[in-house]
Amino acid sequence: METLIFYIFSAILIASALAVITVRNPVHAVLFLVLTFFTCAAIWLMMEAEFLAITLVLVYVGAVMVLFLFVVMMLDINISVLREGFVKNAYVGIPVALIVVFELVAVVGSDRFGLDQVPAPLAHAADYSNTKELGRVLYTEYVYAFELAAVVLVVAIIAAIALTMRRRPDSKYQDPSAQVRVRRNDRLRIVKMAAEKKNKASE
Amino acid sequence: MAIVNFEMPNFLPALPEMFVLGMACFILILDLFIKQQDRVITYLLSIATLVGAAFLTISLSDGERHLTFSGSFVSDPMGDVLKLFIYLVTAVVFLYSRDYLKKRDLFKGEYFVLGLFGVLGMMVMVSAHSMLTLYMGLELLSLSLYALVAFQRDSLKATEAAMKYFILGAIASGMLLYGMSMLYGASGSLNIAEIGAYAALNTDNTVLMFGLVFVIVGLGFKLGAVPFHMWVPDVYQGAPSSVTLYIATAPKIAAFAMVMRLLVEGVGDLHNEWQSLLVVLAVLSIAIGNVVAIAQTNIKRMLAYSAISHVGFILIGLLAGTDNGYSSAMFYVVVYSLMSMGGFGMIILLSRSGFEADKLDDFKGLNERSPWMAAMMMILMFSMAGVPPTVGFYAKLSVLQAAVDVEMVWLAVYAVVFSVIGAFYYLRIIRLMYFDKPMDTNKIEAGIDMRIALSVNSLGMLVLGLFPAALMQWCIAVI
Numbered sequence: 001m002e003t004l005i006f007y008i009f010s011a012i013l014i015a016s017a018l019a020v021i022t023v024r025n026p027v028h029a030v031l032f033l034v035l036t037f038f039t040c041a042a043i044w045l046m047m048e049a050e051f052l053a054i055t056l057v058l059v060y061v062g063a064v065m066v067l068f069l070f071v072v073m074m075l076d077i078n079i080s081v082l083r084e085g086f087v088k089n090a091y092v093g094i095p096v097a098l099i100v101v102f103e104l105v106a107v108v109g110s111d112r113f114g115l116d117q118v119p120a121p122l123a124h125a126a127d128y129s130n131t132k133e134l135g136r137v138l139y140t141e142y143v144y145a146f147e148l149a150a151v152v153l154v155v156a157i158i159a160a161i162a163l164t165m166r167r168r169p170d171s172k173y174q175d176p177s178a179q180v181r182v183r184r185n186d187r188l189r190i191v192k193m194a195a196e197k198k199n200k201a202s203e
Numbered sequence: 204m205a206i207v208n209f210e211m212p213n214f215l216p217a218l219p220e221m222f223v224l225g226m227a228c229f230i231l232i233l234d235l236f237i238k239q240q241d242r243v244i245t246y247l248l249s250i251a252t253l254v255g256a257a258f259l260t261i262s263l264s265d266g267e268r269h270l271t272f273s274g275s276f277v278s279d280p281m282g283d284v285l286k287l288f289i290y291l292v293t294a295v296v297f298l299y300s301r302d303y304l305k306k307r308d309l310f311k312g313e314y315f316v317l318g319l320f321g322v323l324g325m326m327v328m329v330s331a332h333s334m335l336t337l338y339m340g341l342e343l344l345s346l347s348l349y350a351l352v353a354f355q356r357d358s359l360k361a362t363e364a365a366m367k368y369f370i371l372g373a374i375a376s377g378m379l380l381y382g383m384s385m386l387y388g389a390s391g392s393l394n395i396a397e398i399g400a401y402a403a404l405n406t407d408n409t410v411l412m413f414g415l416v417f418v419i420v421g422l423g424f425k426l427g428a429v430p431f432h433m434w435v436p437d438v439y440q441g442a443p444s445s446v447t448l449y450i451a452t453a454p455k456i457a458a459f460a461m462v463m464r465l466l467v468e469g470v471g472d473l474h475n476e477w478q479s480l481l482v483v484l485a486v487l488s489i490a491i492g493n494v495v496a497i498a499q500t501n502i503k504r505m506l507a508y509s510a511i512s513h514v515g516f517i518l519i520g521l522l523a524g525t526d527n528g529y530s531s532a533m534f535y536v537v538v539y540s541l542m543s544m545g546g547f548g549m550i551i552l553l554s555r556s557g558f559e560a561d562k563l564d565d566f567k568g569l570n571e572r573s574p575w576m577a578a579m580m581m582i583l584m585f586s587m588a589g590v591p592p593t594v595g596f597y598a599k600l601s602v603l604q605a606a607v608d609v610e611m612v613w614l615a616v617y618a619v620v621f622s623v624i625g626a627f628y629y630l631r632i633i634r635l636m637y638f639d640k641p642m643d644t645n646k647i648e649a650g651i652d653m654r655i656a657l658s659v660n661s662l663g664m665l666v667l668g669l670f671p672a673a674l675m676q677w678c679i680a681v682i
Contacts, residue, residue: 107409107410107413108385108410108413112409112410113388113410118388140209140273141209141273142273142275142335143212143272144212144217144272144273144275144276144336145275145333145335145336145339148327148336148339148340148343149339151224151320151323151343152339152342152343152346154228154320155317155320155343155346155347155350156346158231158313158316158317158320158350159317159346159347159349159350161313162311162313162317162350162354163350163353163354163356166356
């Protein structure tokens with residue numbers, strides 16, 4: 001039964017992953033990617049990695065992919081340009097890809113990575129909590145790597161801000177404090193002028 | 204519960220890392236409150252951070268090997284020496300870049316903060332004792348470097364270079380991670396010592412071998428060895444010269460440490476397998492690096508190809524697989540980073556605002572403009588070519604000796620033949636400097652601090668070449 005479910009999810013996973021790179025409409029591609037993540041989460045659930053499965057759905061599907069969808073919708077991608085040369089390159093690309101797949105299967109196929117070589121780990125008891133176990137090692141055994149991950153994120157923020165935030169001289173923005181501080185004399189100039197004589201020509 | 208068994212890790216060995224991280228964050232925030240004309244404070248603080256880290260590293264170094272953070276962090280004499288050179292090189296890089304950045308309106312706090320985070324990444328790589336830590340350090344370094352390459356936002360070339368670097372770097376990281384996952388799958392551990400213990404017992408494990416191949420591909424990318432070198436010339440050329448200077452020097456030391464930790468400490472017992480892979484990389488790197496460099500008219504590109512060929516030499520030292528080989532590779536990598544620091548420093552010296560001295564023609568007649576600087580450049584070029592009595596000669600000699608010791612005479616002969624071919628393009632620069640008329644007669648603008656540092660840098664190559672024993676002894680002692 002479990003094997004059957006696994007194969008069903010795997011089939012959906014592979015099919016939707018293929019669809020991501022083959023469908024014409026980029027929005028559809030993003031939606032297929034969402035499906036890929038969902039099925040992937042399901043497979044992780046079967047591996048008793050409940051916390052990671054839920055995080056995948058919450059973070060990737062819930063946040064990252066929604067953002068991604070926005071970006072795709074806002075960009076005006078000309079898909080036909082991207083597809084140019086696909087057929088031309090396919091003559092070389094597909095055989096190369098097939099050879100790579102063949103080689104990978106030959107090396108890490110089931111005769112080397114099969115169940116008789118690497119036995120499946122025993123299922124945990126019903127009261128086993130994946131989340132608890134993760135929490136137990138994250139701040140103890142892996143605290144160094146965990147803190148480093150935080151530093152990597154800090155660097156990402158610094159890089160993003162340093163590369164995108166700039167004051168362009170031609171962009172107009174408000175300076176509220178300058179607006180408040182303004183005096184009448186800054187804006188208004190009262191000019192004394194001699195009275196003009198009535199123009200006789202216009203009469 | 205297992206929680207009871209958890210022991211508080213010893214934080215002391217990681218004190219330099221923590222210091223650099225703390226200072227980088229402090230400088231980041233302080234920089235917000237500094238006016239542009241006082242920006243030099245950021246620069247001085249960054250240098251002070253590196254000096255402080257050097258003091259901490261020296262005072263904590265007791266010649267022992269300490270493992271902490273559940274075996275994911277190691278502090279040993281080799282790591283300490285490599286870290287000291289990383290601080291030194293980065294500090295000089297900051298010094299060389301100061302004027303260059305000011306003239307290009309790039310003198311910003313982020314430059315130094317990203318540089319310091321890059322140093323932190325390198326330190327983590329040097330002290331990594333688990334594949335996870337190694338990878339985190341690598342990503343920390345790479346991310347800082349990608350951002351630094353793109354730092355000159357209005358330059359199309361720099362943006363293109365950053366894009367190429369980012370994409371190829373991501374592919375390389377993917378390869379490395381895939382290989383690491385295979386090593387993990389085979390050995391069941393991320394810890395480098397445990398992988399080593401497993402590899403010692405299972406030298407014919409196919410999965411381990413499969414992972415090893417991918418790891419070497421990833422390392423080849425990061426080192427810039429042929430056939431994974433495509434990014435090197437484009438990134439070196441496109442990045443602002445001060446960033447090229449940074450990329451070309453300190454990260455090479457960190458990459459060397461990464462190879463030592465993964466291949467030698469990790470799967471050292473599979474030496475027979477990875478030796479043949481490294482031979483291929485070394486043979487191709489030396490040939491392609493030296494031959495293609497001849498055709499370059501841009502000196503940054505030329506030095507990039509020269510970097511590729513130097514990586515070939517470093518690989519020869521590593522693939523020998525003896526302690527002698529490792530220490531001569533370490534000697535080579537340290538010397539190379541000092542040499543290329545001088546070489547790229549020269550480009551910065553000759554650049555002015557709005558003008559990059561990155562063509563070979565810009566070096567024409569340098570002797571007439573500044574005989575002293577021309578002499579300094581000559582020493583650097585001789586050193587890169589491996590002409591005695593400069594240190595470049597000694598570095599090449601010790602690496603080749605290590606290859607001969609393991610009966611790879613053909614490889615040594617091959618390397619010598621190609622370094623003779625390579626000498627052509629180094630000597631061409633000397634010819635341009637001394638025998639051609641200058642095309643550019645403007646005065647050299649660089650400040651006195653840069654001139655002194657660059658002169659010390661170049662003369663150091665000569666002094667180290669005359670007295671290489673001290674550095675060599677150091678490298679032998681810590682391996």
